[in-house]
Amino acid sequence: MSTNSAELAQQYRRALVEDVLPFWEKHSGDRECGGYFTCLARDGTVYDTDKFLWLQARQVWMFSMLFNRLEPRESWREFARHGAEFLRRHGRDPDGNWYFSLTREGRPLVQPYNIFSDCFAAMAFSQYALAAQDEEARAIADATYRNILRRKANPKGRYSKAVPGIRPMVSLALPMILANLTLELEWLLDPATFNEAVDTCLREVFTLFLDERRMVLREQVAPDGRRLDCFEGRVLNPGHGIEAMWFIMDLAERRNDRAMIEKAVDVALHTLELGWDRERQGIYYFLDAAGHPPQQLEWDQKLWWVHMETLIALLKGYRMTGRKACWRWYRRVHAYTWKHFPDPEFGEWFGYLNRGGKVLLPLKGGKWKGCFHVPRGLYIGMRELEKLAAGPPA
Amino acid sequence: MSTNSAELAQQYRRALVEDVLPFWEKHSGDRECGGYFTCLARDGTVYDTDKFLWLQARQVWMFSMLFNRLEPRESWREFARHGAEFLRRHGRDPDGNWYFSLTREGRPLVQPYNIFSDCFAAMAFSQYALAAQDEEARAIADATYRNILRRKANPKGRYSKAVPGIRPMVSLALPMILANLTLELEWLLDPATFNEAVDTCLREVFTLFLDERRMVLREQVAPDGRRLDCFEGRVLNPGHGIEAMWFIMDLAERRNDRAMIEKAVDVALHTLELGWDRERQGIYYFLDAAGHPPQQLEWDQKLWWVHMETLIALLKGYRMTGRKACWRWYRRVHAYTWKHFPDPEFGEWFGYLNRGGKVLLPLKGGKWKGCFHVPRGLYIGMRELEKLAAGPPA
Numbered sequence: 178m179s180t181n182s183a184e185l186a187q188q189y190r191r192a193l194v195e196d197v198l199p200f201w202e203k204h205s206g207d208r209e210c211g212g213y214f215t216c217l218a219r220d221g222t223v224y225d226t227d228k229f230l231w232l233q234a235r236q237v238w239m240f241s242m243l244f245n246r247l248e249p250r251e252s253w254r255e256f257a258r259h260g261a262e263f264l265r266r267h268g269r270d271p272d273g274n275w276y277f278s279l280t281r282e283g284r285p286l287v288q289p290y291n292i293f294s295d296c297f298a299a300m301a302f303s304q305y306a307l308a309a310q311d312e313e314a315r316a317i318a319d320a321t322y323r324n325i326l327r328r329k330a331n332p333k334g335r336y337s338k339a340v341p342g343i344r345p346m347v348s349l350a351l352p353m354i355l356a357n358l359t360l361e362l363e364w365l366l367d368p369a370t371f372n373e374a375v376d377t378c379l380r381e382v383f384t385l386f387l388d389e390r391r392m393v394l395r396e397q398v399a400p401d402g403r404r405l406d407c408f409e410g411r412v413l414n415p416g417h418g419i420e421a422m423w424f425i426m427d428l429a430e431r432r433n434d435r436a437m438i439e440k441a442v443d444v445a446l447h448t449l450e451l452g453w454d455r456e457r458q459g460i461y462y463f464l465d466a467a468g469h470p471p472q473q474l475e476w477d478q479k480l481w482w483v484h485m486e487t488l489i490a491l492l493k494g495y496r497m498t499g500r501k502a503c504w505r506w507y508r509r510v511h512a513y514t515w516k517h518f519p520d521p522e523f524g525e526w527f528g529y530l531n532r533g534g535k536v537l538l539p540l541k542g543g544k545w546k547g548c549f550h551v552p553r554g555l556y557i558g559m560r561e562l563e564k565l566a567a568g569p570p571a
Numbered sequence: 572m573s574t575n576s577a578e579l580a581q582q583y584r585r586a587l588v589e590d591v592l593p594f595w596e597k598h599s600g601d602r603e604c605g606g607y608f609t610c611l612a613r614d615g616t617v618y619d620t621d622k623f624l625w626l627q628a629r630q631v632w633m634f635s636m637l638f639n640r641l642e643p644r645e646s647w648r649e650f651a652r653h654g655a656e657f658l659r660r661h662g663r664d665p666d667g668n669w670y671f672s673l674t675r676e677g678r679p680l681v682q683p684y685n686i687f688s689d690c691f692a693a694m695a696f697s698q699y700a701l702a703a704q705d706e707e708a709r710a711i712a713d714a715t716y717r718n719i720l721r722r723k724a725n726p727k728g729r730y731s732k733a734v735p736g737i738r739p740m741v742s743l744a745l746p747m748i749l750a751n752l753t754l755e756l757e758w759l760l761d762p763a764t765f766n767e768a769v770d771t772c773l774r775e776v777f778t779l780f781l782d783e784r785r786m787v788l789r790e791q792v793a794p795d796g797r798r799l800d801c802f803e804g805r806v807l808n809p810g811h812g813i814e815a816m817w818f819i820m821d822l823a824e825r826r827n828d829r830a831m832i833e834k835a836v837d838v839a840l841h842t843l844e845l846g847w848d849r850e851r852q853g854i855y856y857f858l859d860a861a862g863h864p865p866q867q868l869e870w871d872q873k874l875w876w877v878h879m880e881t882l883i884a885l886l887k888g889y890r891m892t893g894r895k896a897c898w899r900w901y902r903r904v905h906a907y908t909w910k911h912f913p914d915p916e917f918g919e920w921f922g923y924l925n926r927g928g929k930v931l932l933p934l935k936g937g938k939w940k941g942c943f944h945v946p947r948g949l950y951i952g953m954r955e956l957e958k959l960a961a962g963p964p965a
Contacts, residue, residue: 216863224863227801277732285734338671338730340679407621408938469610469618470932474869474923477931529868531925537871538864544802 185511186562192519193555198243200525200541201236201548202256210282212263217542220523224540226281230268232547234275234297237261239548241304247556254308261305261314268298273324290336295325296354303362319365322358326374329355346397346409349421352381356424360431375428382421383440388466392447394418395466408472413464415452416483419445423490426497442494446502449487449510457532458513460484478537479530481546484514485554492561499570518551526551579905580956586913587949592637594919594935595630595942596650604676606657611936614917618934620675624662626941628669628691631655633942635698641950648702655699655708662692667718684730689719690748697756713759716752720768723749740791740803746775747815750822769822776815777834782860786841788812789860802866807858809846810877813839817884820891836888840896843881843904851926852907854878871926875940878908879948886955893964912945920945 204221205213215232216225240257244250267283268275274289275298289295299321306314328334332351339346356378363371385402386394396417397409404410422445429437452460459479465471487510495503517534518526520541528546529538540546598615599607609626610619634651638644661677662669668683669692683689693715700708722728726745733740750772757765779796780788790811791803798804816839823831846854853873859865881904889897911928912920914935922940923932934940 218863224861225801276734280737284737286737288732288734290732336730336732338682338684340670340682343674343678343680407619467618469612470934470937472938474872474931477925478868531871537868540864543864544866 182562183566186559186566188515189555189559189562193552193559196519196524197526197548197552197555198253201552202252205236205542205548206256206259207263207281210263211259211266212279212283213260213548215542215547216544217540219520219539219541221525221541225543227286227544228263228279228281228283229544229547230264230275230277230279230294231291231297231545232542232549233260233264233268233279234294234301235547235549237264237301238297238304239552241301241308243552243556244308245304257305257308261301261309261311264298264301265313265317273320274328275321288336290333292325292328292332292351293354295321295328296358299325300358300361303365307364315365318362322362322366325355325358344405344407345400346405347381347385347400349382349386349394349396349417352378352386353417353421353424356382356421356428360424360427375432379425379428379437382425387444391451391466392444393451393466394421394444394448406467411466411469412471412473413448413451413466414462415448415460415464416462416480416486418448419452419483419490420486422448423486423493426490426493430497438497442498442500442503445487445490445494446500446506449491449506454479454532457534459517459530459532459534460487460510477532479517479532479534481518481526481528482550484510484518485550488514489554489557489561492558492565496561496564496570576956577960580953580960582909583949583953583956587946587953590913590918591920591942591946591949592647595946596646599630599936599942600650600653601657601675604657605653605660606673606677607654607942609936609941610938611934613914613933613935615919615935619937621680621938622657622673622675622677623938623941624658624669624671624673624688625685625691625939626936626943627654627658627662627673628688628695629941629943631658631695632691632698633946635695635702637946637950638702639698651699651702655695655703655705658692658695659707659711667714668722669715682730684727686719686722686726686745687748689715689722690752693719694752694755697759701758709759712756716756716760719749719752738799738801739794740799741775741779741794743776743780743788743790743811743815746772746780747811747818750776750815750818754818754821754825769826773819773822773831776819781838785845785860786838787845787860788815788838788842800861805860805863806865806867807842807845807860808856809842809854809858810856810874810880812842813846813877813884814880816842817880817887820884820887824891832891836892836894836897839881839884839888840894840900843885843900848873848926851928853911853924853926853928854881854904872931873911873924873926873928875912875920875922876944878904878912879944882908883948883951883955886952886959890955890959890964 204217207214212228212233213236214223218224237257237260240253244253267279270289275294276285276289277287277291277294299318302314302318359374385398396412396414422441425441426438454461460483462478462480463471463473463476491503491507520527525541527536531537598611601608606622606627607630608617612618631651631654634647638647661673664683669688670679670683671681671685671688674680693712696708696712753768779792790806790808816835819835820832848855854877856872856874857865857867857870885897885901914921919935921930925931
């Protein structure tokens with residue numbers, strides 16, 4: 178397997194360094210107003226100039242992380258700085274909450290109703306603080322993280338439309354992101370805060386959201402973990418569940434918890450079995466746990482991030498456990514992903530395919546796709562493959 | 572044309588009275604808790620019991636309207652009463668705003684953030700008041716209508732996520748629904764209120780939202796009608812625009828305004844030209860006015876209501892103007908609609924097809940599809956066809 182892994186690692190590295198990153202470096206910098214354009218047409222043309230916090234922050238994180246972990250290219254740090262400055266100046270309301278979107282010039286458009294803006298901002302400023310040795314960036318990451326923990330019990334705040342007390346519900350998304358974010362921020366947290374946050378994430382993900390019988394994660398459950406027989410309670414998001422599992426594998430590896438690694442791999446494989454489209458290939462976007470029609474009209478589409486996150490989970494799972502099912506599934510998902518998503522003509526990757534694997538929207542970036550899942554998946558995939566090339570899996 | 576129209580009228584009547592209505596009468600009544608189930612699987616099985624105000628109210632309207640206008644069947648009035656009682660008891664918050672959804676038992680689930688719940692409730696209680704000669708129902712319709720006019724300038728209220736003042740935006744949906752609602756409620760409004768509301772609707776739809784060059788309606792514009800180059804400002808919803816035009820044709824006919832009828836027909840035809848999928852047939856759900864990728868992943872799907880509303884607009888347009896383009900398009904959309912949407916096996920109609928016309932979700936009802944667009948389209952289509960059978964178009 179090692180030669181093969183080495184070749185694959187090269188394939189991921191080349192796509193990352195020679196195709197995907199140059200596309201964003203060339204097309205996404207807003208030299209006039211700062212920050213990044215993320216709404217890029219197939220050929221990189223900017224078709225919308227609004228700035229969505231999720232994507233601004235993720236791109237700052239991306240270039241900072243690559244500077245820190247792949248290669249200290251000054252141009253990468255500078256490109257991260259370009260976005261970080263824009264966010265530092267325009268991203269927060271007076272209470273330090275991160276807006277959801279800004280105009281091109283940085284005026285706030287959509288209120289801080291969405292706590293994931295804060296999560297990605299904390300990730301961004303943490304990596305950027307390391308890249309730039311910037312004390313103010315560290316302080317922003319720290320303050321934002323503490324603010325997230327404060328808002329955690331009621332993340333939507335006054336924007337929640339649920340009538341209180343009738344059908345209380347908690348979402349997987351927040352503990353799942355916190356698993357990843359807490360590990361990202363470990364260097365700036367005191368050990369007690371770190372350990373407590375990790376314990377909470379693991380407990381929540383595995384006791385509240387895990388359906389132990391089917392070994393798949395629910396997206397929403399009652400606060401005591403009870404399953405809810407309503408649209409929100411039944412929906413399954415295979416890509417999300419699988420992504421959560423590689424976050425957990427990272428935490429479990431950090432703690433050297435073999436049993437937890439095995440459990441995370443089990444869940445990832447069961448989720449993939451359930452989410453794989455046996456007729457047309459690829460992984461569904463949404464399913465209903467009871468087999469009812471899901472609410473999401475886009476349920477059968479094949480999305481780039483779902484496939485990238487699955488590749489990461491399978492490679493980590495294989496390296497950490499040596500389970501052959503991980504490698505078998507990895508080869509299958511790798512083949513599908515590389516056949517359908519990269520754009521051979523204009524570079525970078527398509528994001529949205531219909532069920533049959535045809536391009537549904539030719540964009541390279543939009544309101545939700547930016548410089549994040551493709552390059553992160555390529556980078557982590559490359560690293561995992563390099564480790565596999567260097568020696569057999571655990 | 573008259574024989575043909577008469578046959579078509581029979582086809583619509585039979586589908587309405589022998590197929591669609593019996594499906595809802597058989598499967599949707601909640602005999603235990605009151606109100607209606609709307610989440611019905613292909614065969615009518617209930618797969619979710621939450622009660623969405625839009626759909627509860629629309630079904631009350633439907634059976635009341637049929638009692639009032641098609642045939643005074645006591646079972647229809649009784650079925651309307653069954654829903655009206657549930658809504659009267661559980662539908663409003665203490666200030667008289669209508670919730671968005673309720674549990675099966677009628678406990679409020681989602682707050683009254685959505686003013687269209689109020690619009691459909693007003694429609695429902697107005698028709699039901701006529702059917703049942705119920706003074707309290709009339710008062711509910713009246714109070715709800717006045718509350719809508721009061722909330723009109725800021726329909727989302729405290730649930731709005733937009734930062735005030737940065738990019739103010741108004742939506743076509745509200746003046747468009749008000750055009751229809753005001754005509755529905757004419758019998759209970761004083762003439763001054765009626766006329767002022769109609770004037771406002773017409774002015775707003777045709778001066779703010781109409782793109783005069785392309786003769787299509789924008790969904791969102793600046794309060795002064797300026798076009799906005801952002802996702803919300805560029806999005807086109809052909810079915811919505813065409814539906815708005817038959818509401819306007821009704822108002823213009825009521826006022827005997829020939830020029831306005833012609834204009835509404837022009838807009839409907841231009842919108843259809845733009846929205847028709849020349850490759851795979853059917854009408855797209857969303858498009859971007861500048862040809863950019865729309866934000867909505869479901870943009871290329873073919874939805875039942877889009878096609879039903881288009882049939883109504885084309886039949887009304889043809890009857891009121893005699894324009895041959897209306898009849899030509901009507902035959903084409905009729906053929907597509909009747910080929911793809913009715914379910915020959917279990918009755919009623921599918922709602923969601925993929926671009927190629929294959930069933931995407933086999934449901935007969937859900938969170939957004941209920942007992943409304945199919946039977947309303949069949950009823951109005953039948954009436955228009957009967958008029959055409961009786962004499963040549965205008």
